[in-house]
Amino acid sequence: xxxxxxxxxxxxxxxxxxxxxxxxxxxxxxxxxxxxxxxxxxxxxxxxxxxxxxxxxxxxxxxxxxxxxxxxxxxxxxxxxxxxxxxxxxxxxxxx
Amino acid sequence: xxxxxxxxxxxxxxxxxxxxxxxxxxxxxxxxxxxxxxxxxxxxxxxxxxxxxxxxxxxxxxxxxxxxxxxxxxxxxxxxxxxxxxxxxxxxxxxxxxxxxxxxxxxxxxxxxxxxxxxxxxxxxxxxxxxxxxxxxxxxxxxxxxxxxxxxxxxxxxxxxxxxxxxxxxxxxxxxxxxxxxxxxxxxxxxxxxxxxxxxxxxxxxxxxxxxxxxxxxxxxxxxxxxxxxxxxxxxxxxxxxxxxxxxxxxxxxxxxxxxxxxxxxxxxxxxxxxxxxxxxxxxxxxxxxxxxxxxxxxxxxxxxxxxxxxxxxxxxxxxxxxxxxxxxxxxxxxxxxxxxxxxxxxxxxxxxxxxxxxxxxxxxxxxxxxxxxxxxxxxxxxxxxxxxxxxxxxxxxxxxxxxxxxxxxxxxxxxxxxxxxxxxxxxxxxxxxxxxxxxxxxxxxxxxxxxxxxxxxxxxxxxxxxxxxxxx
Numbered sequence: 001x002x003x004x005x006x007x008x009x010x011x012x013x014x015x016x017x018x019x020x021x022x023x024x025x026x027x028x029x030x031x032x033x034x035x036x037x038x039x040x041x042x043x044x045x046x047x048x049x050x051x052x053x054x055x056x057x058x059x060x061x062x063x064x065x066x067x068x069x070x071x072x073x074x075x076x077x078x079x080x081x082x083x084x085x086x087x088x089x090x091x092x093x094x095x096x
Numbered sequence: 097x098x099x100x101x102x103x104x105x106x107x108x109x110x111x112x113x114x115x116x117x118x119x120x121x122x123x124x125x126x127x128x129x130x131x132x133x134x135x136x137x138x139x140x141x142x143x144x145x146x147x148x149x150x151x152x153x154x155x156x157x158x159x160x161x162x163x164x165x166x167x168x169x170x171x172x173x174x175x176x177x178x179x180x181x182x183x184x185x186x187x188x189x190x191x192x193x194x195x196x197x198x199x200x201x202x203x204x205x206x207x208x209x210x211x212x213x214x215x216x217x218x219x220x221x222x223x224x225x226x227x228x229x230x231x232x233x234x235x236x237x238x239x240x241x242x243x244x245x246x247x248x249x250x251x252x253x254x255x256x257x258x259x260x261x262x263x264x265x266x267x268x269x270x271x272x273x274x275x276x277x278x279x280x281x282x283x284x285x286x287x288x289x290x291x292x293x294x295x296x297x298x299x300x301x302x303x304x305x306x307x308x309x310x311x312x313x314x315x316x317x318x319x320x321x322x323x324x325x326x327x328x329x330x331x332x333x334x335x336x337x338x339x340x341x342x343x344x345x346x347x348x349x350x351x352x353x354x355x356x357x358x359x360x361x362x363x364x365x366x367x368x369x370x371x372x373x374x375x376x377x378x379x380x381x382x383x384x385x386x387x388x389x390x391x392x393x394x395x396x397x398x399x400x401x402x403x404x405x406x407x408x409x410x411x412x413x414x415x416x417x418x419x420x421x422x423x424x425x426x427x428x429x430x431x432x433x434x435x436x437x438x439x440x441x442x443x444x445x446x447x448x449x450x451x452x453x454x455x456x457x458x459x460x461x462x463x464x465x466x467x468x469x470x471x472x473x474x475x476x477x478x479x480x481x482x483x484x485x486x487x488x489x490x491x492x493x494x495x496x497x498x499x500x501x502x503x504x505x506x507x508x509x510x511x512x513x514x515x516x517x518x519x520x521x522x523x524x525x526x527x528x529x530x531x532x533x534x535x536x537x538x539x540x541x542x543x544x545x546x547x548x549x550x551x552x553x554x555x556x557x558x559x560x561x562x563x564x565x566x567x568x569x
Binding site: 003007010011012015016017019021022026027028030031035039041042043044045046047048049050051053054056057059060063065066067068069070071072073075078079080083085087088089 | 124125127128129131132133134137138140141142144145148151152155156158160161162163164166167169170171173174175177178179181182183185187190193194197198200201203204205207208210211212214215225320321324327328330331332334335336337338339340341342343344345346347348349350351352353354355356357360361448450453455456457458460461464465467470473475
């Protein structure tokens, strides 16, 4: 089995997990969920690190650093703002 | 960082990294799952963030990474910008911010693929599958970048919220997409051809703009959600380019999650995804309106004092908030009014339409900000059977989601959209600036029924007046 086929396998299986996970979410949480999922898509930062930290010419370095900056904004900002939203969700009688 | 480790550890490093990636993936899946319930959502988000941190740290031990100066510069710059954006944003501006973050994420994936490509002095040594996924990553990532920023511009009002379109635009967009896919084929066959690469990049950026521009402002949440799905897909493609399982899996999770969420949103508006993407509906359009009745069009007005008496002696009051409430920043004052009513023994519930606010669930966030407990918030399906036993419904800054034409007038653009059946209650009070139309640009017969009273004015001022009047009842 080639690496590509193996990768396709996990790609498709992960898609199914994604479908299952999300189909059971109440509307209340759609906005935080969108924001949280969006932060996870910043996982591309891992790729940005590998590209930037490796050997490569000036172009690679510039593209890599730009990718790191973009992805970090996505990750850090995304998780923080989601937390800010969820922090405010309280049940009646919860402590402030 | 692998160069700082002893050799006997380095031998096992690649496998160890993969195993820890697996743990990070488990954190993401568990995190997304916990995000599905209000009680655990915050923990879920924190779990996902922890997974991300684990993924980032372990990647630094990858043997491909030999220098750290630029990594440090990039991470610090990005974190700073991210923290500032996340701390400063007003809760009402959440859709814009998600659009921006999403654009950056998509752009990053395109840059990763491009950066990897640029490492090869002669790209011909790259495998065909690598070239295809590089092309796809650049395509999806770039269109996510520009599309998200156009969506941001439309929400902010920099770009007209109207559907900007001309005949044939849909055709041009579809033709361009097919063109890009064909060019990726050409590029895979002959990766040395620089011109093809630049055309793919340029065309992808352009498609992001031209495919979002014709969509009306009212549909932007759906577009952002769809673009969110794309940015996941772009990350997954970048994972294929680098042969990185963590990227492939996490990207696919987000891609699938975004797609489901998009579908849920479309369902709530009774539109198909196709219709949103190609329909050019919404904005301030003067879409053909037909009020149906045509007869008596007088409205009854109410005053703060009069309303205070009505609600104070009611046994059950349902509040239906819309985006107008958020614009007027009246979430806190409505909470005060609700508290006063509860102290008098009135049962108060909030009926939340799935698309109230500007994104599904946005209204819940805005009310949560005002300390409204989430167990007082009821979904459409939960609250609809209760209207018949409700004394007073306060409709604040909402319009289309309570428009009975969605049920009665097949010619109406919103026909078939599920609505809150407020007309079943004994009395409805509509807080509104004027008799202007809603997002969909159509009249609302609810305003003219005998059971309805209008409370004209700014939502916040009206509620403040009501709040004061309640003291004297």
